[in-house]
Amino acid sequence: MDYKTLMEGLSAYPEEMTNAERMAAYANGDEVDHVPYALTLGETAAPLYGYTVRQYNQSFDARRAELEFIRTNPELGEGKSATVSIGLRGIGAALGSTIKYPENSVDYVTDFVLTDYDMLPEMYTKFDPKTNEFLSQKTALVRQYKKECGNNFPVTLGVVGPLSTAAAIRKPELLMRDMLKNKAKVHELLDLSVHCSLKWLEAVIEELGPATASFSDPVSSMYLISERQFQEFCVPHLQDLLAGFKRLTGKIPGVHICGKTKPIWSYLSDLGMPSFSVDNCEDLQELKEAVGDRMMILGNVPPVDVLKNGTIDDVIHSVQQCLIKCSDNPMGYMLAVGCQIPVGTPIENLRAYVYAARRYGRGAKKGQLCRGLIEEGLV
Secondary structure (H helix, E strand, C coil): CCHHHHHHHHHHCCCCCCHHHHHHHHHCCCCEEECCECCCCCHHHHHHHCCCHHHHHHCHHHHHHHHHHHHHCHHHCCCCCEEEECCCCHHHHHHCCEEECCCCCCCEEEECCCCCHHHHHHHHHHCCCCCCHHHHHHHHHHHHHHHHHCCCCCEEEEEECHHHHHCCCCCHHHHHHHHHHCHHHHHHHHHHHHHHHHHHHHHHHHHHCCCEEEEECHHHCCCCCCHHHHHHHHHHHHHHHHHHHHHHHCCCCCEEECCCCHHHHHHHHHCCCCEEEECCCCCHHHHHHHHCCCCEEEEEECHHHHHHCCCHHHHHHHHHHHHHHHCCCCCCEEEEECCCCCCCCCHHHHHHHHHHHHHHCEEEECCECCHHHHHCCCC
16 A cells, blocks of 8 residues: 555544543443554654654653644544653662663663662652652653643653663662572662652652553563562562552553563453553463453554554554454453554554554454454454
């Protein structure tokens, strides 16, 4: 399919509901115009707004351009929210880790602050959203979002899981060693991680008022730790984090974890998480069969091979396969990308993703294959 035909196709499948209306009806078990889908833009999509990733992280002008881009490109998701996140390494930065911000790539830590566990007590004092310089800049960003968005544009709060936060405070190689040889101190560090995440969440809610939250925890991937380590180190601290979410927002959020996660699917559902966004290295059909009666599933168009480097037809085919495998999930399904949208993803592929969601995902209802798949003869 060429780009002109794609755009004509998009106009042939207009949205018939707002995102809020669609999500409410879908959750209620009603049929909706098309399958719910997530298309989180954020820092890695900054070139689409005319800015670099570094500029996105350092200037609200780029964030303002993102908001305008979302408002003026309804085909990329009418009513989608902006995300205010402290970032995967933000808590580490607030506590003293040194962060490098490349021009057009994601940030990374060059020097980790926690060289001795005796430093932990002072870090509780240092992480004060009202006095910490890094956190003050972040809360100022939140105030600007509130000013720009008003009450008509939803803002989602992004928080990071305990182990991933710890990996921005303590050098990961040392952290992994400590999980074998210094377990008690690792638990103390994870306690700090939860404390800081909830303090940040509390500070942002104080600025914004009631808000929706989500979190990611890439270091909890089975590429990095074992199932036993997840059970020993992650589960108890995730319980604390989720209890804090419930206290502050009234809800338990869903989670995204990068990479292999199959051994921990049951743990995630047992923790009461309502949804799980799965990486494209895992199979949606298997996930549905394992926990689909307890969790909504999000996923999992490959971000690099398909969304960035594939053709329009590749994207459409990938969306079709996701819908065939999982749109009949008993607890519901949301089309999503397997991970963050890569820098340099062409806008025509993002529009192909939306086009396929609207065409083949039309007539979506929780627990049933999309009517679009059936009418198009794909199932």
